[in-house]
Amino acid sequence: xxxxxxxxxxxxxxxxxxxxxxxxxxxxxxxxxxxxxxxxxxxxxxxxxxxxxxxxxxxxxxxxxxxxxxxxxxxxxxxxxxxxxxxxxxxxxxxxxxxxxxxxxxxxxxxxxxxxxxxxxxxxxxxxxxxxxxxxxxxxxxxxxxxxxxxxxxxxxxxxxxxxxxxxxxxxxxxxxxxxxxxxxxxxxxxxxxxxxxxxxxxxxxxxxxxxxxxxxxxxxxxxxxxxxxxxxxxxxxxxxxxxxxxxxxxxxxxx
Ligand code: NAD
Ligand code: IMJ
Numbered sequence: 001x002x003x004x005x006x007x008x009x010x011x012x013x014x015x016x017x018x019x020x021x022x023x024x025x026x027x028x029x030x031x032x033x034x035x036x037x038x039x040x041x042x043x044x045x046x047x048x049x050x051x052x053x054x055x056x057x058x059x060x061x062x063x064x065x066x067x068x069x070x071x072x073x074x075x076x077x078x079x080x081x082x083x084x085x086x087x088x089x090x091x092x093x094x095x096x097x098x099x100x101x102x103x104x105x106x107x108x109x110x111x112x113x114x115x116x117x118x119x120x121x122x123x124x125x126x127x128x129x130x131x132x133x134x135x136x137x138x139x140x141x142x143x144x145x146x147x148x149x150x151x152x153x154x155x156x157x158x159x160x161x162x163x164x165x166x167x168x169x170x171x172x173x174x175x176x177x178x179x180x181x182x183x184x185x186x187x188x189x190x191x192x193x194x195x196x197x198x199x200x201x202x203x204x205x206x207x208x209x210x211x212x213x214x215x216x217x218x219x220x221x222x223x224x225x226x227x228x229x230x231x232x233x234x235x236x237x238x239x240x241x242x243x244x245x246x247x248x249x250x251x252x253x254x255x256x
Contacts, residue, residue, distance in 0.1 A: 002234040004031035007082040012091030017194045020091035026226035028054045035078045037063035065122040075129045085133040087233045090143040094118040104157040115158045120165035139182040140233045174242030183241035190220030190248030215250030
């Protein structure tokens, strides 16, 4: 098993459709044990229900990533339960709904700040806070990104700019943490119908387009993302850091 006896922390499970949940299931199947964090108590019940379906104990703790004290608390909680960490999964993004429609140019200062805080800075924040739990061991950190960081996608707007900052953070964190044997990578996933895609205008059209044009002629399945995540979290990817791997059935290679 690729993650036998490895300990991890997962940020970003909201429900059974979450990419983070698919990653957690795949990691558990490879022998990992994890702490789950959830954004608000409103999500706590469903996250604890999902956690209970995994073998062994999966401690769960509230963690609003907008709050540094909440991050420190989740790390302290993890230290008490596990003593150390081998991996971290960050699958978190947020922008105000109003910023995800119309022209990018209409982005407000506060909307820009919030999108960058939650969608980009929090990865650096959790890397910094969790760093002591990796002391003396190798580690792997991953985050989730989207092609809107590299190219213009209608309505993705300030999220695309925040994802570009997130991808740059992956490279800087990889350089900071490489000397202590911690790798840092991102998965750029194709469009998947999750809570973060709910209510996005024309999302079904984007899925149809992806399916008809992607080299593999299919939509991205959450389990495809999860299997790449397991690879990146495992020693199999020991030579890879600072990388953004596209798991999108090849869509990103297209010009038109
Ligand atoms: P999701 O809604 O299930 O997950 C997003 C998570 O972010 C939720 O669990 C939510 O609670 C969490 N979150 C938001 N603000 C937070 C805060 N302040 N503190 C703590 N947690 C907070 O949707 P998803 O599609 O699984 O998204 C996971 C990641 O995948 C995101 O980074 C998203 O940008 C990325 N991604 C999604 C797609 C897609 O098409 N669904 C494609 C590429 C990348
Ligand atoms: C999101 C907006 C516009 C276009 C989009 C998306 N496309 C895809 C997404 C084409 C695939 C989903 N995605 C990659 C995201 O990162 C979504 C982030 C997100 C979604 C919401 C919806 C609800 C809300 N705020 C959000 N903030 C971030 O209020």
